[in-house]
Amino acid sequence: MTITDQQRALRIYAFLWSIAGPAIRLLLYLRCIRGKEELARLSERTGKGWHNQRPDGPLIWLHAVSVGESVAARTLADTLLQRDQDVCILITTNTVTAAAEIAKASKKWQGRCLHSYQPLDHKKWVNRFLSYWRPDCAVFLESDFWPMLITQSRARLIPIIFASAQLSPHSLTKWRQRPALAAAVFGSADKIYSVDDEQTVAFTALTGGRPSSSITTHGSLKVSVSALETDAHYTAMLKHAAAGKPILVCASTHEGEEEMLLQAALHCADAGHPVFTIMAPRHPIRAGAVSALMPMAGQRSKQQLASPADDSYLNDTLGEMGSLFAAADIVFLGGSLVPLGGHNPLEPALFGVPIITGPFIEKNKQEFDALHTRGAITILSNAAEKSAMALLLADNMLQLVTSLPISRAQKQKSQKYAQDACSRAEPIADYISSQIRQGNNQ
Numbered sequence: 001m002t003i004t005d006q007q008r009a010l011r012i013y014a015f016l017w018s019i020a021g022p023a024i025r026l027l028l029y030l031r032c033i034r035g036k037e038e039l040a041r042l043s044e045r046t047g048k049g050w051h052n053q054r055p056d057g058p059l060i061w062l063h064a065v066s067v068g069e070s071v072a073a074r075t076l077a078d079t080l081l082q083r084d085q086d087v088c089i090l091i092t093t094n095t096v097t098a099a100a101e102i103a104k105a106s107k108k109w110q111g112r113c114l115h116s117y118q119p120l121d122h123k124k125w126v127n128r129f130l131s132y133w134r135p136d137c138a139v140f141l142e143s144d145f146w147p148m149l150i151t152q153s154r155a156r157l158i159p160i161i162f163a164s165a166q167l168s169p170h171s172l173t174k175w176r177q178r179p180a181l182a183a184a185v186f187g188s189a190d191k192i193y194s195v196d197d198e199q200t201v202a203f204t205a206l207t208g209g210r211p212s213s214s215i216t217t218h219g220s221l222k223v224s225v226s227a228l229e230t231d232a233h234y235t236a237m238l239k240h241a242a243a244g245k246p247i248l249v250c251a252s253t254h255e256g257e258e259e260m261l262l263q264a265a266l267h268c269a270d271a272g273h274p275v276f277t278i279m280a281p282r283h284p285i286r287a288g289a290v291s292a293l294m295p296m297a298g299q300r301s302k303q304q305l306a307s308p309a310d311d312s313y314l315n316d317t318l319g320e321m322g323s324l325f326a327a328a329d330i331v332f333l334g335g336s337l338v339p340l341g342g343h344n345p346l347e348p349a350l351f352g353v354p355i356i357t358g359p360f361i362e363k364n365k366q367e368f369d370a371l372h373t374r375g376a377i378t379i380l381s382n383a384a385e386k387s388a389m390a391l392l393l394a395d396n397m398l399q400l401v402t403s404l405p406i407s408r409a410q411k412q413k414s415q416k417y418a419q420d421a422c423s424r425a426e427p428i429a430d431y432i433s434s435q436i437r438q439g440n441n442q
Contacts (some may be wrong), residue, residue, distance in 0.1 A: 005183075172206075232324045
């Protein structure tokens, strides 16, 4: 793949964005109406009108798409800010929910961590963003790779790192269909820290097929102890409401999953093993739809309490997973009964709680496999029909409930693996610091 081929691919990409610009602006306003953008900060999406000013000194830019990726961003930000008092962090996200999570976490960083919405990948908008913020290093987390954002950063000689990096099978296929564009994007990275060996092979192929020390398997950063603060009063309220019944926390659920989970809870009750079910949808904006499935349940957003007369509760707020996992006897991880790739199992593993998940777990497969070998997780096999999947879930849920409590040794295995994962940010922070030092010495 020649440099000319890559340049041609980037020119075509930039041209398509330029002609789509007016339609994209309209789409942004439509997203505001749907609650998916902040009207007061909409200009940030076109590279202007920022909510914050650039701080003095070195600025490390971390890009995270949504809530899950923002956990990785907070993990890395914590490590960077603790080791270097002169550094500030800019975290960009694409979603309102992720922005809210960063806003909560940034309070403890006392003005050293800022948030901006990511500019969309129009060349002019990207260059406005880069000219304003002038980052000393750019870190792209997980799987959000924007060609113009990355290559324009490279053109400005900004060190580029892909951390906790991974591609879904669908995304990998798309990039392979555009080899010139892929070579320009992935060849721009100074260092790629992939989540597992399979992803290392994929990134190696996209950067030309030759093994390189710049691409290494490092694991996921999606575990942050600081992001799992617990509210003792909230946890105590939930345990009081459970009245001795096992607490089932359904974490980060998506449309199509809550109904199956409530059926599984009913199956346990019919078998003489009732559970207290806490539903925590991934996106609180779905609270109305979820509440309709469990109309008798109290809602956290309305500050309603649960009581021993209840059999379920709706946690439709953000930032309270630590409290839920602390209360849980069993955790179901969402995004896995529907083909969304699953969510991070490391956080509930820190609490040593048994986990159950559907078959769609490719986004965090290495973590799931490691916990599965330690007996900490139940992974359902795939079923062609939704009804069959629901039955499989119900049967496995009942098996888990009847096997409680788990042994101390099993709990410790799960916690040990997750605790070791908490240190993964340190080598990446070392590399980032070395890149900034080199830039300052030039």
